[in-house]
Each structure stands twice: as C-alpha cells, then as structure tokens.
Amino acid sequence: MIKGILSISGKPGLFKLLSRGKNALIVENIATKKRIPTYAHEKVISLADITMYTEHGDEPLPEILDKVYAFNEGKAIDLKSFPNDAAIRECFGKIIPDFDTERVYTTDIRKLFSWYNQLVAAGFTEFKEAETADEAAEEAAPEAEA
Secondary structure: OOOOEEEEOOOOOEEEEEEEOOOEEEEEEOOOOOEEEEEOOOOEEEHHHOEEEEOOEEEEHHHHHHHHHHHOOOOOOOHHHOOOHHHHHHHHHHHOOOEOOOOOOHHHHHHHHHHHHHHHHOOOOOOOOOOOHHHHHHHHHHHHHO
C-alpha cells in the first residue's frame, strides 16, 4: 500500500508521510530513515495519485507496480542490464501490453522502475489499497441490480 509514499521534486528517493505541521509536512526517506520537513513551495506528489497512459485510459500507478512485482517475482529490476531505450520499452511492454507508446516516455518507465526498486528494497510487497468488505459489497450491489 503506497498511499502515504511521496515523491518530492528536487530530493532524491521516496518519502513516507509521518505528520502534518502548521507550515510543513514531516517526511521520512524510506531508504535512509532520515526525517526532514517539506514546505509548501516544494512540489510533493503521492505515488497513489499518479497514473500512466494506456490505450484504454489511464492506469493507476499502484496497479502498475503490482503488475511489475508479479512479473519480476518480487525481485528488483537491474536498470543497467538494459542496453538501450528500446529494450526498456520492450520489457515494459511485456508487463503492460497496452501502454500508450507515444505518450509514455522512456524516462517515465525508468522512473517507474527506479521507484519500484526503492519500494521493494524498503520491504513493500503490496502496492494497491486493500479493499474492505464494505467497498466490495458496494461494488457488487449495482451489478446485482442490473
């Protein structure tokens, strides 16, 4: 579950949201466990809010990360093993066959793989929010009426 995991532009790594202060967020680097404040002028985005373009709409990043995890059997991806950009795109195409090849850049895929490696190194094995029984019942109810 990556709802509280943040990317902060200008700062390397991924961060876990710990607390909200009056003028800042208190975050912790998931690799080094170092805590720092983040202020309003810094661009902060939750990984759970990011989507990637596919031929059939946008796919949420947590779902893509789950597919990457399943494809690699929970192992980290060696980014240096790819000889060129075409090899990275080909590998990503095996994971997400319907990704939009024109709107998803190779740099986006590299960043996704980098984030995946950081999350796996930090011990993450599930990336999607677990559905509660109430949410599952609400989703099933409209289908039962039809």
